[in-house]
Amino acid sequence: MHTDVIQRCWRTLLGVLAGFFGVRSESARERDFKEGRALHFVVIGVVMAVVFVIFVIVLVRWALSITGA
Amino acid sequence: MGTIRTIIFGLSLTLLSLSAHAEWALNLSPGVTEVSRSVYDLHMTIFWICVAIGVVVFGVMFWSIFHHRKSRGAEAHHFHEHTLVEVAWTIVPLGILIAMAVPATATLVKMYDPSEADLDVQITGYQWKWRYTYLDQDLDFFSNLTTPQEQIGNEQAKGEHYLLEVDRHLVLPTDTKIRLLLTANDVIHSWWVPALAVKKDAVPGFINEAWTRIDEPGIYRGQCAELCGKDHGFMPIVVEAVPPEQFQQWLAEVKAEKQAEVAAAEKSWTLDELMTQGEQVYLRACAACHQPTGTGIPPAFPALKGSPVALGDVGTHIDIVLNGSPATAMQAFRDQLSATELAAVITYERNAWGNSTGEAVSPSQIAGILAGNADTAGEGAQ
Numbered sequence A: 001m002h003t004d005v006i007q008r009c010w011r012t013l014l015g016v017l018a019g020f021f022g023v024r025s026e027s028a029r030e031r032d033f034k035e036g037r038a039l040h041f042v043v044i045g046v047v048m049a050v051v052f053v054i055f056v057i058v059l060v061r062w063a064l065s066i067t068g069a
Numbered sequence B: 001m002g003t004i005r006t007i008i009f010g011l012s013l014t015l016l017s018l019s020a021h022a023e024w025a026l027n028l029s030p031g032v033t034e035v036s037r038s039v040y041d042l043h044m045t046i047f048w049i050c051v052a053i054g055v056v057v058f059g060v061m062f063w064s065i066f067h068h069r070k071s072r073g074a075e076a077h078h079f080h081e082h083t084l085v086e087v088a089w090t091i092v093p094l095g096i097l098i099a100m101a102v103p104a105t106a107t108l109v110k111m112y113d114p115s116e117a118d119l120d121v122q123i124t125g126y127q128w129k130w131r132y133t134y135l136d137q138d139l140d141f142f143s144n145l146t147t148p149q150e151q152i153g154n155e156q157a158k159g160e161h162y163l164l165e166v167d168r169h170l171v172l173p174t175d176t177k178i179r180l181l182l183t184a185n186d187v188i189h190s191w192w193v194p195a196l197a198v199k200k201d202a203v204p205g206f207i208n209e210a211w212t213r214i215d216e217p218g219i220y221r222g223q224c225a226e227l228c229g230k231d232h233g234f235m236p237i238v239v240e241a242v243p244p245e246q247f248q249q250w251l252a253e254v255k256a257e258k259q260a261e262v263a264a265a266e267k268s269w270t271l272d273e274l275m276t277q278g279e280q281v282y283l284r285a286c287a288a289c290h291q292p293t294g295t296g297i298p299p300a301f302p303a304l305k306g307s308p309v310a311l312g313d314v315g316t317h318i319d320i321v322l323n324g325s326p327a328t329a330m331q332a333f334r335d336q337l338s339a340t341e342l343a344a345v346i347t348y349e350r351n352a353w354g355n356s357t358g359e360a361v362s363p364s365q366i367a368g369i370l371a372g373n374a375d376t377a378g379e380g381a382q
């Protein structure tokens, strides 16, 4: 039961990341639609968008620090 | 096959001979500053990356079309997806973009760092001229277009620096970090000098920063790069870079000139002298709007020929020229022209084109008003 939840979260996350990247195989897409829940995708999608924004901020800070600005 | 080869050979010859002509140089200028050179290098790097991508993509495409042509019995292969290929064509452009972003970021960071400058110059855009203020140097002047009206109107052959020449250059020292503070008086302008790789908006109410450090003495020309009204194309920029010692010398000279101007206002001028000088000032500073014939372009710019202001009370006339008319294109000229120039141009307007008041406004009278801010009304009309 517990491992099942982890497994499902992981799959949803992979689905979201594939969405960010823009490539997903047809079989994986079908599985997402059969086994996944829309709400899970929305929640993880929003979380990953926030993570992406933070990543960009950190990247810019890092670039500025190494160029000495 | 033979004819195709001839055509290709002919075309490449034409291309080669085109690139041999200097006038055909369409490329960015490498410029005369470290920043301008890195902008140029960046531009060329990205250009060649684009060329390589173009050659590969179109090469594969044309080869495929040719190789798999129908006359050879090729048949279309139907397939739906190919994850590996899709991943490849996403990863490869991403990698290329990152490879370009690295030098681009380095250049931008350099460009945006005006700290530790040795000289500050404020640049203010006006309709349609630039004003340069050397902060800490007590030096301030306007820079006006000098291309004659006859060249603009095609009555004369155009000069070498047509529309890229001004009465007063922005003189700057070489090998010195100069901070440029940009703003505008009326509408948005943009100060653009390609050889320095500086192009910055000048926005009323804001101060934008840029900087430059010029390596080679020389004259570098630029233009306003933001549509700012009727004479947008007639407010060029001329930067004159000179070695630091020569710059100091120039500073001393302009300051002496300014003192001479003050002295000139004290001597007494005849009507004729004022008219001669007034015509020059008028053509340079007023004719763009009020026209050389004084007839203006009504309703936007009123005629001065026969105008009740130019023929009526001299105080009102002086007031509008010194302080402008609020919220119209008529600017305050008190900071733009010297007392003598102001007196001359007002005298000219009262006696030219059939206006014949016979009145002369004396430079000392204007100098008095400028100094004491005395009998001019319209204080708020700056």
Ligand SMILES: [Cu+2]
Pocket (backbone or CB within 6 Å): B125, B188, B189, B190, B224, B225, B226, B227, B228, B232, B235
């Ligand atoms: Cu402009």
